[in-house]
Structures are given as structure tokens and as C-alpha cells.
Amino acid sequence: MPRHDAADLARSLGEHAEAVCRHYLSNGRRSGNYWQVGDVRNAPGRSMFVRLRASPKGPAGKWTDAATGEHGDLLDVIRAALGLIDFKGVADEARTFLAMPRPDPEPQSSRGNAALVPTGSPEASRRLFAMSQPILGTLVETYLHGRAITTLHGTASLRFHPRCYYRPEDHGPTESWPAMIAAVTDLGGRQTGAHRTYLDPLGLAPSGNGKAPIDTPRRAMGDLLGHAVRFGVPGSVMAAGEGIETTLSLRCAVPDMAMAAALSAAHLGAILFPPTLRRLYVIRDNDPAGEGARDTLADRAREAGIETIVLSPELEDFNDDLRHFGLEALRVAIADQLMRRDRLRYLKRAA
Incomplete structure (x- = not known):
């Protein structure tokens, strides 16, 4: 042919x-x-x-x-x-x-006078983020504090939506829950997607972790591959991890280091590198998926001439470490894993 x-x-x-x-x-x-x-x-x-x-x-x-x-x-x-x-x-x-005959396309709807945009598209994610509000004084701040995450400066990529739509996977009726909305951006800062963490409005979820009592309290939309939720502007050094909470937990110990949350192990392995990057700290989760993401990302970074250092938690992830051992213990544990020049730069109190 x-x-x-x-x-x-x-x-x-x-x-x-x-x-x-x-x-x-x-x-x-x-x-x-x-x-x-x-x-x-x-x-x-x-x-x-x-x-x-x-x-x-x-x-x-x-x-x-x-x-x-x-x-x-x-x-x-x-x-x-x-x-x-x-x-x-x-x-x-x-x-x-x-x-073969094609099924009917999914219906699209608009709210108010807004123009129609495809469900789940980058444009839809930008609209969702624009309709949300800063997190300070909201349920998002309460949720993060409940995870022992209190370093919240430079988190403009996170917002709060009081009634974010949620469609159950069994195609049941659409619900609405409060949600933490995270902007996913490319290396140029353009928003390409959004991540939603649905929250329990009363903090009474059976799991006790602050998330809404629904089957999939985390959902993403838009163009995600290679992009991330970003905290700070990377220069020659940055850290990259999977989840937002895990990344923010490390940021409590190293608040001035630029960081990026790729949202999953697979996305972490595919994250794109800023052109200025010379050293990458990989925030590892202690599970098979985390180990695979670590290896994939480290191989890609080495091929790009970027030095790679893996940061490993004691428990399942760094949020577990932060909640169980406290901030000072986490800071000491991280100090042992950073290069000396980065300890002096980012962990002056621990150096």
C-alpha cells in the first residue's frame, strides 16, 4: 500500500x-x-x-x-x-x-451567555480556573492545613471553586462539590489544563483526609502531557513530583526552590524541562509506579545533560513524612539528600 x-x-x-x-x-x-x-x-x-x-x-x-x-x-x-x-x-x-456507524458525540452545553467550548478542553480548563477564587481563607486552605501544609506563598496556581460540577463514572446525575482547582501550565506559563480535587465541605469524609466522599475525588482535564502545576519560577534548579500535596509538602521544607507537580507517575516521567535547568530533584513516591517514573525521568534528564538527584521519603510519600514526623524532621531528612551548594542556598537553617 x-x-x-x-x-x-x-x-x-x-x-x-x-x-x-x-x-x-x-x-x-x-x-x-x-x-x-x-x-x-x-x-x-x-x-x-x-x-x-x-x-x-x-x-x-x-x-x-x-x-x-x-x-x-x-x-x-x-x-x-x-x-x-x-x-x-x-x-x-x-x-x-x-x-462502522459512529456513536453520537457527547452533548456540549454552555452556562449563561458563554460560547460553547468542548468539554474537557484546554479552553474549558481556563474558564474553570478563571471562575475560581484565591485559596486564602477558603476550604482549600483548611484542607491543606489539615495535611500539615502551611507554606502557601507562591501558590497562585491553586484556586477554590465552591460548587464544581462532578459527574459520577456510573453516569448518575451530575453533582456539585467544593474543589481545589490547580492550573496546569506549559513551560511558557500558558494554561493547558486543570486538576480538580473535590473536597468534603464539612471535613467529614470517611477517609478523614478532607476529600469528598465520592469514587474519584481527583480529576484532570485539558492537555496534560509534559506540563505541570507549578510553584515558583525555575532557574538552574527545580524539583518535580507526582501529586500536588506531595510536592507542597517538600516545599514546606524547601520553600524557595521552584517545584512542579506532574499529577501522576506517568506524567512525571514525561514532564518537559525548562531550558535553564541544570539540576533536577525528583520527588519520589515509595511505590512501584513512583520508582518507574523516577527511572524514566532520570534517564530523560541525563540525555538532556541535566544532573538528576532523587529525593526519597521515609514513608509512602513526603506528605506522610510531614504529617507523621513534623516539619523540622523533614527539613533535616531533606538536608541529607540535597547537594551541599543547595543546602546552603535553600536550607540555611539546616546547613
Whole structure:
């Protein structure tokens, strides 16, 4: 088959990217503008990201596996998911799929006089953040204090929404909960997505962790891959971790170091590096996913000529350490892991 026919097939599949993913990558789920699954062979997990809508980063249907570095298009998805070998079989399967009737698109709605924007899009995430308010004096501040996170200067990337919509995964009626809204930005500071942490308005969730008593109290939307929730402006040194609370916990001990929360282990492995960066501290979580993200990110950083140092918690993550051992103990533990020049710069009291 001529090469341009393959390109046309890939482009046509990309126009129905979500339907392709639901059919061939059924173990995954939609997250914002991406379909997340374990790998191109449809394993359960979250390390592979398929772009569902075209963006400045590329066309719909392109995918990247943050754990392995593999990438490709939807023809590769069909080949791997079905175990096909020759391209004719892949092309025949793609044409058969494209001839199938498509389900109706998800309805879009607008609030007030706002123009229609796609649900889960970067523009929708920017509108959500704009409708939210600063966190000081709100339930977000109470929630973070409950996690022993009290260093909140430079957290303009976090806001509070008192009634953020939540749709249960079983397609039940839409609910509203207070939420911490985090802006996900690219290296230039442009917001590409948002992360929502739904909160218990009375602080009475059964888990006792301050989150709303719902199945998925954390949700993301928009264009996330490579981007992060950022605290401070990175120069030659920065730290990067998975969760917002974990990253903010380390920031309590090292308040002047720029940090970024990638929101998941898979996203941490794919985070983009600022051009000024010379040394990266990887905020590790003590679990298999955290170890995989650490290795992936460290390999990428070394290839880019960036020195990489892993910061390891004593318990599951640094928020556990902060809550169980206290700030001074965390500061001492971090001092032992920082380079001497960074101890002098960021931990003057511990140096």
C-alpha cells in the first residue's frame, strides 16, 4: 500500500480517536483530552496517552507511552491490540472499523451567555480556573492545613471553586462539590489544563483526609502531557513530583526552590524541562509506579545533560513524612539528600 494511503487511514482514524480507543483500548479511560491505558497492547494502567483532539502539539490519534518511550498513531494501536503482523491486515481492519456507524458525540452545553467550548478542553480548563477564587481563607486552605501544609506563598496556581460540577463514572446525575482547582501550565506559563480535587465541605469524609466522599475525588482535564502545576519560577534548579500535596509538602521544607507537580507517575516521567535547568530533584513516591517514573525521568534528564538527584521519603510519600514526623524532621531528612551548594542556598537553617 502506498505511504500516503497509510497517512490517510491514520488521519481518518484520528477523526474518531475516542471511538478507536474505546474499541481497541477498552481497558483504558478518558482523562481530559487524552485516553489513558497501560500500553499499546491494551494492558490496564495509565502510562500510555492517546491524544483525542488535535492540538498545537500534534494531530488526534498520536500516542506516547511515558513508561517505555514508545509512540505512534492509531494504526499502531490496531496492529498491537489485535496482534497483526502485515500492514494489509492492519489496513483492512482500519477500513472495517471506519465503515462502522459512529456513536453520537457527547452533548456540549454552555452556562449563561458563554460560547460553547468542548468539554474537557484546554479552553474549558481556563474558564474553570478563571471562575475560581484565591485559596486564602477558603476550604482549600483548611484542607491543606489539615495535611500539615502551611507554606502557601507562591501558590497562585491553586484556586477554590465552591460548587464544581462532578459527574459520577456510573453516569448518575451530575453533582456539585467544593474543589481545589490547580492550573496546569506549559513551560511558557500558558494554561493547558486543570486538576480538580473535590473536597468534603464539612471535613467529614470517611477517609478523614478532607476529600469528598465520592469514587474519584481527583480529576484532570485539558492537555496534560509534559506540563505541570507549578510553584515558583525555575532557574538552574527545580524539583518535580507526582501529586500536588506531595510536592507542597517538600516545599514546606524547601520553600524557595521552584517545584512542579506532574499529577501522576506517568506524567512525571514525561514532564518537559525548562531550558535553564541544570539540576533536577525528583520527588519520589515509595511505590512501584513512583520508582518507574523516577527511572524514566532520570534517564530523560541525563540525555538532556541535566544532573538528576532523587529525593526519597521515609514513608509512602513526603506528605506522610510531614504529617507523621513534623516539619523540622523533614527539613533535616531533606538536608541529607540535597547537594551541599543547595543546602546552603535553600536550607540555611539546616546547613
